[in-house]
Amino acid sequence: AQKITQTQPGMFVQEKEAVTLDCTYDTSDPSYGLFWYKQPSSGEMIFLIYQGSYDQQNATEGRYSLNFQKARKSANLVISASQLGDSAMYFCAMREDTNSGYALNFGKGTSLLVTP
């Protein structure tokens, strides 16, 4: 079963506007971590932001913030003041503990296009 769900295959936003990319997850483990990555058309994976399940405050990194709603099992990425260079695929990922260590599983991604 898909543990990370990104329901928006594609999103458009105008330059300088804010945009929210949705991510919901499914786990029964009380300890987990949530990550967001960006993949530009060049293909590399770029880490953006991390939120631990026990973190009290929402994570922020520059123009990126994570809207973490634990009870709803959602970890939405908010990009403020969008720039043309933000056009890319965005992936949400969840780290879960396993018997042999920990696994990092990704959602299917959201394609973001920033328009002038």
Add this chain to the structure above:
Amino acid sequence: NAGVTQTPKFQVLKTGQSMTLQCAQDMNHNSMYWYRQDPGMGLRLIYYSASEGTTDKGEVPNGYNVSRLNKREFSLRLESAAPSQTSVYFCASSLMRNTEAFFGQGTRLTVV
């Protein structure tokens, strides 16, 4: 620092051929991962390794084997390639549970 290095970057195989994708990291990371990326499917975990000598299956392990040769290296082997294994393969590594994974540049594999 080179970070995570994958070789080769591109490969074309015939159905039934075997090959090994190599991955090495120089960041002294404990955990390493192999993913495949297909259009519309995101990154799917094939195998992962929490430490040297330990490997475990991810979401899509069928048709693949892995070896964690030492702390630096984690290889992915296709014993008998199939067209369904045409994909972009990414290797990644991470230091601890709450730190980000660093990715290699990917290997584009085509099986004809």
